[in-house]
Amino acid sequence: MPSSRTPEPAAIHYRVEPSDLYAHLFRVALTITRPQALQEVSLPVWIPGSYLVREFSKNLQELKAHQGKREVALIQLDKHRWQADCSVDKPLVLTYCVCAYDTSVRTAWLDTSRGFFNGTSLCLRVHGQEKQRHTLDIASTPATAGWSVATGLAALKADKKGFGLYAAQEYDELVDCPVEMGMFWIGRFTAGGIAHRFVVAGAAPSFDGKRLLADTQKICETAIRFWHGDGKAPFRSYLFMLNAVGDGYGGLEHRNSTALICGRRDLPRLGETRAAEGYTTLLGLISHEYFHTWNVKRLRPSEFTEHDYSRENYTQLLWFFEGFTSYYDDLLLRRAGLIDESTYLKLVTKTINQVLQTPGRAVQTVAQASFDAWVKYYRQDENTPNATVSYYTKGSLVALCLDLALRRESKTSLDEVMRALWTRCHGGPMAEDDLRTVLEELAGRSFDAELAQWVHGTTELPLTELLAAHGVHLKAETPQWAQRLGLRVGESHSVHIKTVLRGGAAEKAGMTPGDEWLGIEVNQQGWRISKLEDVAFYAGTETALTALVARDGRLLRLALELPSRGPSSALRKTARGPVPAPAVPDTISLSVANAAAVGRWLN
Structure with a gap:
């Protein structure tokens, strides 16, 4: 104005x-x-x-x-x-x-x-x-x-x-x-008594701005109620800036605004009532960046009390500030009525699978990953999945486990922990000891052992047990071919290997990032492949074959042993504790076993 x-x-x-x-x-x-x-x-x-x-x-x-x-x-x-x-x-x-x-x-x-x-x-x-x-x-x-x-x-x-x-x-x-x-297009709404603006650049004529405003308003009202009940948000106005492009995704939080990028086709469209997957992803991004208005812009690592713009600013707490925000972004969509329980559990399933299919979770703790963000998370290469774990995804699972553990053992929840931290730290700098103190005060016992294992250790998270206590059944599924072989690839006229996961069949065969997988030989017959599913098609029941690979202008013949088709067992417990991460990463699915218990958790 x-x-x-x-x-x-x-x-x-x-x-x-x-x-x-x-x-x-x-x-x-x-x-x-x-x-x-x-x-x-x-x-x-x-x-x-x-x-x-x-x-x-x-x-x-x-x-x-x-x-x-x-x-x-x-x-x-x-x-x-x-x-x-x-x-x-x-x-x-x-x-x-x-x-x-x-x-x-x-x-x-x-x-x-x-x-x-x-x-x-x-x-x-x-x-x-x-x-x-x-x-x-x-x-x-x-x-x-x-x-x-x-x-x-x-x-x-x-x-x-x-x-x-x-x-x-x-x-x-x-x-x-x-x-x-x-x-740009501009729209306005009020949430929690606060004026909000939303500007969108690059939208197609099919863009449904009215729907975007209505859905964003629900997110903002839900977030403000989460932190303050009927109280006021700690800002006088808020601005969303969204740039719609051919292909893109991302956001960056600020104290009273956020800058966002999304694919143009992910915007809501006039005449459509059902939310497409891309639009749900966009709403999750909006929820994530808005939640950051409290969790990292105000409540923030003590190391960020004053920013040093001349060099790296280190903290081990990104698992809390990014990971816990990642837990709440989709959960608040559910509480706002923008997604149903089934859709929410699918999003949780996706996060769990992303972590389980990252061998680096057994190499680096999520606290170390936070500290190393400057050289690892933001400088990813072919070895990244083998060397580190995302503080976004594993951090969100740590939040999930804490929330479920608190709800199972006491009458409190992670919601109460977040609000208590806001009060204790006066909406300002916090340390991990603040979290430890609040957890013990609200739960009546120390959570130091869990934090040592889940945050400062590489022990597998007790997802099966905690989800079951809240009416959700976790089941190991047969992994896709990329997971079974331990590969991340691009598929066109041939299979281009981007990442070879630690301990997998592809690594044992001698494959390396940058290889072009051209074909296979089975029982003295050669076959051209253009996607990984072709391996199963031509191999049939055989488990031993030769992979024909191009590397640096040379053609190589690599002996490849195909792994078992069944699910693996990273989440299975033994009498001695969790088993180590398997060579073939797990793929899991979630299903509702007790609808009432799920409802108490999500609503």
């Missing part, structure tokens, strides 16, 4: 102009009202919520500095820091361009139809003045005359399209409010 308030002078002021849409260039002017001697500035190397050093300074160019008409010398100190040889009696103005050519939610994008940026990609940090008031002037040009602007920043003086002056109390707030620009 436009504002008529008189803008107040700010210590730090940015002017951002989409200067060259064809070259993808934003032009930025930074004015430092009262610079320090030898004023230092820098561009962050990462963005909170995405744990990878992305080197945003690689996109910065033509950096210059002036005081009045005098050009000020700049010395580059390292890959992302500069020092200005300036005086302290005049404002210092730095001008530069940023190439915005990343369609993800993490950096910046600019072309002839849309602009988007995070402050971490465009706004130099003024060292020593981060806590000063910052203002941002988003300028229009003739090329963007038909565009609008959406951001979570507070408007000081903006026109009806949203171009104009915005304010932030400090640098952290400035860079935590991304900006969407273009000719």
